[in-house]
Amino acid sequence: MQVNLAEAIALLKRGEVVAIPTETVYGLAADASNEAALGQIYAIKERPANNPLIVHISDSGQVDTWAAEFPPLAKKLAQVFWPGPFTLVLPAKSSVSSTVRAGEPTVALRVPNHPLALQLLKDSGLGLAAPSANKYTQLSPTTAAHVASGLGNAVSILDGGPCQVGIESTIVSVVADEWRLLRHGMISEAAIEALAGKPALKDNKPLPKVPGQHLLHYSPHTPVQLFSDRAALLEAAYALTRSHAALLIGPGKEPACAVIRLPAQTNQVAEQLYNALHQLDALKVKQLLIELPADTSEWAAVRDRLNRAGYQD
Ligand code: TXA
Ligand code: MG
Secondary structure (H helix, E strand, C coil): CECCHHHHHHHHHCCCCEEECCCCCCEEEEECCCHHHHHHHHHHHCCCCCCCCEEECCCHHHHHHHECCCCHHHHHHHHHHCCCCEEEEEEECCCCCHHHHCCCCEEEEECCCCHHHHHHHHHHCCCEECCECCCCCECCCCCHHHHHHHHCCCCEECCCCCCCCCCCCEEEEEECCEEEEEECCCCCHHHHHHHHCCCCCCCCCCCCCCHHHCCCCCECCCCEEEECCHHHHHHHHHHCCCCEEEEEECCCCCCCCEEEEECCCHHHHHHHHHHHHHHHHHCCCCEEEEECCCCCHHHHHHHHHHHHHCCCC
16 A cells, blocks of 8 residues: 555554665665564564664764764764665664664664655654565565565555665674674675775674575575576576576576576666566566676675575575
């Protein structure tokens, strides 16, 4: 059910959930200080309650409401990457709902770069907890139509058009002057490293629970097979007798089946990726053949999502 900005604000203030647009993917938003509203998010997503949520805020002036510390390194990253597809995990104030934090001592914060989302955050004055607006482990939505088909028509949706970035935010945790990369996104590790002036800590400390790190994530319903080059994909398609379809990246030969071909540019692949997977899934073939882009840092976020889509339990 579509709602407008004023209706979305009224619903959120009443403790209801609303699917909202961001530049990455649509989020299922609720007042981050309202326990009942937060419970609705977990119920609708069918998501385990031990997965923490990102709190969306209107600007970096709001960080102190949620975080106990805002170290200079985090400030520097926020200044450059906000508003944008970038999430900071910082030590939480004790006042932050433990439902939002899922018991972690930290809170994840993001200023989204979408005009409607920013307007909503400013006008409502709320911090909005918002995971991607899909059921747990399913494909993330990048249009209002994806949200409605994944969660049903009963959910209120603020339509802000198709998402321009297309894959979920980069997540970075900062403690004092060290940083860790918790999830790849379109703000690259290299860009963060350049600004931070030092590489990410890569220790083997158990990371906080990040459902983006759950392997069976971002999955279409159709079984997926991944290929690191076109020749191997063509060969497999040729030999396959059950129905199949393919996702290709860049120019070149294609198999004799339904094909979605994405352009060879990273930003455009990210923008179109989930829509392509939603479309291929809707074909209800027995097998999806997916070509992986090159194993370079530029493609890290896209490869990460495709590898998870291709993970078979
Ligand atoms: O682009 C995005 O980040 C989108 C849009 C809606 O903002 N949101 C999104 O939410 O992808 P979700 O719930 O699907 O993923 C949020 C990620 C999860 O992997 C979660 O574990 C992590 O953020 N996260 C949240 N709070 C955390 C915390 N305190 N420590 C570590 N990770 C945290
Ligand atoms: Mg998600």
